[in-house]
Amino acid sequence: MAKRRPIPVRGNRKKKKRITEKPMYFDYQFLFLVLFLVALGLVMVYSTSSYTADLKTGSPYYYLLRQGIFAVIGIGVMLGAALFDYHKWKKLSLVMMVIAIILLGMVIVVGKAVNGSSRWIALGPISFQPSELAKIAIILFTAHMATIKAARIGNIKILIKVALFPMIATALIAVENLSTAIICAAVVFMIVFVTSPKIKQFVLLGIGVVALMGIFLLVASYRMQRIKVWLAPEQYEDGYQTMQALYAIGSGGIFGKGLGQSIQKLGFIPESHNDMIFSVVCEELGLFGAVCVIALFALLIWRCVIIAMSAPDLYGALIVVGVITHVSVQVLVNIAVVTNSIPPTGVPLPFISYGGTALLGLLFEMGLVLSVARRIKIPKEY
Amino acid sequence: MMTKTFTRKKIFVCSIILFVVFILLITRLSYLMIVRSDYYYEKANALHQRExxxxxxxxxxxxxxxxxxxxxxxxxxxxxxxxxxxxxxxxxxxxxxxxxxxxxxxxxxxxxxxxxxxxxxxxxxxxxxxxxxxxxxxxxxxxxxxxxxxxxxxxxxxxxxxxxxxxxxxxxxxxxxxxxxxxxxxxxxxxxxxxxxxxxxxxxxxxxxxxxxxxxTIDINIQKYAEQAAQKVYKSKQAKRVSVILMNPQNGEIYAMVNVPEYNLNEPYKLNYKKTTKMTDKEMQDALNMMWRNFCINDTYEPGSTFKTVTAAAALEENVVKVDDTFNCPGFRVVEDRKIRCARTTGHGTETFRQGIMNSCNPVFIDVGARVGVDRMYKNFEKLGLFEKTGIDLPGEANSIMHKKENVGAVELATISFGQSFQITPMQLLRAISAIVNGGKLITPHFAMCSVNNITQEKKMFEFKESPGTIRKETSDTMKELLEAVVAEGGGSKGQVPGYRIGGKTATSEKLPRGNRKYISSFMGFAPANNPQIVGIIMIDEPVGTYYGGTIAAPVMAEIYENILPYLGIEADYSEEKIKETMSGIYIEEGD
Missing domain, CATH: 3.90.1310.10 (Penicillin-binding protein 2a (Domain 2))
Structure with missing residues (x-):
């Protein structure tokens, strides 16, 4: 492990694929997909929030402006991260991990209550969600640790060592926000899974987690109630939001009502610019538009998979794996919740749902992916 | 350190699994947005639309x-x-x-x-x-x-x-x-x-x-005039109420239907009298229901002597009596173990059937009823529509309350013959009388003439059932002649209208329970007697003082007819001399 070098030299592999000293490649296709998703997100945030924003704040642009500012900053951050050598995150990720754990601990103690759960920390005028920082720290840190211990990660003890700090952070997140914790756990799991040559222990772990989840559900009766609401949302008052989302999705039909024409966003779906935004996408743009959005995510993820598989080194690949896991789990869970395919839980749709810190974090992660992509060595015969 | 092959494989396999899940989600979306689309669309619409x-x-x-x-x-x-x-x-x-x-x-x-x-x-x-x-x-x-x-x-x-x-x-x-x-x-x-x-x-x-x-079919002038006349007698006799029906006996068109006291239709929830005590909501509602009641059709009563018209028609129809048959009235008749009195307790002596009607003599009708017998009596009642509702186009019509045929003994038959021991609505009586005087056609009394569509101006006439041939024409002619005699020379003389041939019959029925001295005085009259164009009935409920129908009810009808007959275009067909002649009719205190 040549920690000091900006560009890691290859390990003792037989093939003599040299990595060029200067980054050669910039993945414009990936950049385009990201920018397109951000733009679509702004359009949808405006569409969903303008009516309620006008009623509440007197300006229909209230949410759009805030999101737009974050998007602009985020794009800057993304480009910065893309140009920044990702190997430099190795050391920084240690610091980030520590800060994240401290902040997560603070949030539990002094968190500012927003929407019932305290996930925010107020830093002067800026509210800050430490779990967003934690996600990034977890990706970078886990990737770093896994890279260091890659050779011996088959050993359970080593595996636990690799995952220890990220799992502490995840546990802290789980106190307030189970769905984010699940995403973080998935990120950690995927990174160590692809690093490790073994499969069986992960399958066993998977089964164990599912069993634990089952017990978890059975023990807490209010969670069972959630399952009941999920199975028959029309019969429960708690199923209101789900039903409203389904009304929106169903009434969209194949081609939708047209952009801006949603009725469900007019207060029927609570905070339709947040987690439930996809249902308004369905209502306004129809099945056609919804499939297009899913296809955009699929393309983005596929692009990440390609980058991960052709990454110049394991660390780069693992960072990208972490990012893919984060984005794809969030997309899957969000769409599954909105379509009532799984019990309801609050996960925003990446890039599209309203949320400044989340967008900022995501764009930073995209910057990481771009940074990894830049160092891909294009084979000579290409 | 280069990415190992198994790492790439794992990444690839995981991404494939991921895309499979994406496809599952798209399938789910397609199901929601195509198959269930209409269902959710309608539900959502119902939520959004306010009507x-x-x-x-x-x-x-x-x-x-x-x-x-x-x-x-x-x-x-x-x-x-x-x-x-x-x-x-x-x-x-x-x-x-x-x-x-x-x-x-x-x-x-x-x-x-x-x-x-x-x-x-x-x-x-x-x-x-x-x-x-x-x-x-x-x-x-x-x-x-x-x-x-x-x-x-x-x-x-x-x-x-x-x-x-x-x-x-x-x-x-x-x-x-x-x-x-x-x-x-x-x-x-x-x-x-x-x-x-x-x-x-x-x-x-x-x-x-x-x-x-x-x-x-209401004629506002006739209705107004009838209401005035009813109001007058309602006040002068301090009656509980006065009802008048005026109808065309040929087709059942009702010109007027009065129930004094009327109430203000623009303030239907205000009682038309002063409340004496504070009322509970239920009492108030009952009082309002009472006020809205149309006694001509919603309630039954014992018709009394006006019903003798029906008995007479049945007897003539069955050929069991002739106009000149003689009867004897000693002032009462013993039927089985009962002694049934005539209104004139001293008796009418020997009289013809014709005189019996003019005198409204109970014993005569007891005898006639007995001659007809229960079966034939009920057969004629049925033909004259007394067992059925008249079919008038107003809600809540009541039906008659009659003895069951098998329960009718001699006493019951005797009382039925002069209009007691059963109840019918005034409208049922008037309908039967119409059939008797119009040549035997049972009509359906009604108010609706036609409806006009406001947009197309299309006019739709209403049709009501008419069943001709309920009684023979000869019976009808004889009845008209006899009833004319009742007014011209008999107990209905106060129902005379100068210059017009009026047929009619009076009645004074004591309300149940008997002995309270509460009466319904009524008069049924039609004109012109030879070809009736209008038939009417007036009922004065619980008059104070004189309560004989011939004395208090007949003059009211005469007063109404005096004004509305010319209005209806029915010309006086008596010469001045004739008028003087008819006006000299005798008055006989009539039976109950």
Whole structure:
């Protein structure tokens, strides 16, 4: 492990694929997909929030402006991260991990209550969600640790060592926000899974987690109630939001009502610019538009998979794996919740749902992916 | 350190799994958005659409000459929409001032955070215009129609009135509700979750279809005159009530139906008399129901002597008696173990059947009834429609209460023969009498003449059942002649109208339970006697003082006829000398 070098030299592999000293490649296709998703997100945030924003704040642009500012900053951050050598995150990720754990601990103690759960920390005028920082720290840190211990990660003890700090952070997140914790756990799991040559222990772990989840559900009766609401949302008052989302999705039909024409966003779906935004996408743009959005995510993820598989080194690949896991789990869970395919839980749709810190974090992660992509060595015969 | 092959494989396999899940989600979406689309679309629409209904203009009720009896008055309803109010204080001030409602009550409604709060409905147009002119945000003035009865009390128990939703509550307003009510239209608007209408959203508007107008057989002049006459006797005899029916016996068209005291149709929930004690809600409702009752059709009574017409017709129809058959009246008749008295306790002595009718002699009718027998009597009752409702086009018609045929012994038959021990409605009696005097045609009494569509002007005549041949023409002719004699020379002499041939029969029936000295005095009369164009009945319920039908009821009918016969175009066909002759008729105190 040549920690000091900006560009890691290859390990003792037989093939003599040299990595060029200067980054050669910039993945414009990936950049385009990201920018397109951000733009679509702004359009949808405006569409969903303008009516309620006008009623509440007197300006229909209230949410759009805030999101737009974050998007602009985020794009800057993304480009910065893309140009920044990702190997430099190795050391920084240690610091980030520590800060994240401290902040997560603070949030539990002094968190500012927003929407019932305290996930925010107020830093002067800026509210800050430490779990967003934690996600990034977890990706970078886990990737770093896994890279260091890659050779011996088959050993359970080593595996636990690799995952220890990220799992502490995840546990802290789980106190307030189970769905984010699940995403973080998935990120950690995927990174160590692809690093490790073994499969069986992960399958066993998977089964164990599912069993634990089952017990978890059975023990807490209010969670069972959630399952009941999920199975028959029309019969429960708690199923209101789900039903409203389904009304929106169903009434969209194949081609939708047209952009801006949603009725469900007019207060029927609570905070339709947040987690439930996809249902308004369905209502306004129809099945056609919804499939297009899913296809955009699929393309983005596929692009990440390609980058991960052709990454110049394991660390780069693992960072990208972490990012893919984060984005794809969030997309899957969000769409599954909105379509009532799984019990309801609050996960925003990446890039599209309203949320400044989340967008900022995501764009930073995209910057990481771009940074990894830049160092891909294009084979000579290409 | 280069990425190992198994790492790449794992990444690849995981991404494939991921895409499979994506496809599953797309499948789920397709199911929701194609298969379930209509279901959710409709549910969502039901949630978004608010329907504001537009009242349809209710059809007008006219009399036979086209005079409006029940019309519509434009009124307004004032409501407020909390979320649209900008200047709450002035809204409260203006509304409470103009509408004369206490400020706190208005404020309560103005502050209510509901979709729409109605402040007052049925506001006069002029008042509403004042509010409209103030141009207050959040105050809605909606045009509306209110049922209006220009003659207040005229034919109140026939016309009936409507409720707040323009639906008929009693009377013709109920029986012809389908024709009159039309179809309400609606404005469909899209609203947000708070029920606020979304501007610029296309409104679906379904125009209301106005109701059809109804032309009735009522003649406002006849109705008015009959009401006046009834009112007069109601006052002078301090009666409980006075009812009059005037009908064309040839086709069943009712010219007038009076039930004094009438009530004000524009204020149907206000009693037409002073309340003596404080009433509970239930008592009040009972009192109102009583006030709305149409005694001509909703209640039965013992007809008494007017029913002798039917007995006589049955006897003639069955050929068991001839006009000149002689009977003997000692002042009573013993039937089985009962001694049934005649009104004239000293007896009429020997008399013909004709004289028996003129004298309204009970023993004569007991004998005649016995000759007819139960079977034939009931057969004729049935032919004359006494076992069935008349089919009049008013709601809540009562039916007769008769002895079961197998329970009719000699005593019952005797009492039935002179109109006691059973109950029928005045309308049933008048219908039977109509058949007797019109040549045997059983008609359906009715008010509806035709309906006119307000848009197409299409006219639809109403048809009512007529069954001819219930009794023979000869029987009918004989009956007309006998009943004319009752008025010309017998107990109905006060029913005479100078210059006209009037047929009729009086009755004084003691109300049950007997012995309370409460009577219903009535008179049935028709004119011209040889070719009846009008038949009428007047009933004075519980008159104070003289209670003989021939004395108090017959003159009222005579007074009505005196005025309306010329009005109906029926010419006096007696010369002046003849008039003097007829006016010298004798008066005989009649039987009960």
């Amino acid at each position: 504001r209904s537009i009242k349809a203009k209710r059809g007008v009720i006219y009399d036979r000459n086209g005079v409006e009896l029940a019309g519509n008055k434009p009124v307004c309803s004032i409501s407020v929409i909390h979320s649209q109010i900008t200047d709450e204080a002035s809204v409260v001030a203006v509304l409470s001032d103009v509408l004369d409602i206490p400020e706190d009550k208005v404020r309560e409604k103005v502050e209510a955070n509901t979709i729409r709060e109605k402040i007052k409905s049925n506001v006069e147009k002029e008042t509403a215009d004042i509010i409209r002119d103030k141009n207050l945000d959040g105050v809605m003035v909606d045009e509306d129609y209110k049922r209006y009865y220009p003659y207040d009390t005229l034919a109140s128990k026939v016309l009936g009135f409507t409720g707040s939703d323009n639906q008929g509550i009693v009377g013709l307003e109920v029986s012809y509700d389908d024709i009159l009510s039309g179809k309400p239209g609606s404005i469909l608007t899209l609203t947000d979750a708070n029920g606020i209408e979304i501007k610029n959203e296309a409104e679906g508007r379904i125009e209301p279809i106005p109701g059809n107008d109804l032309y009735t």
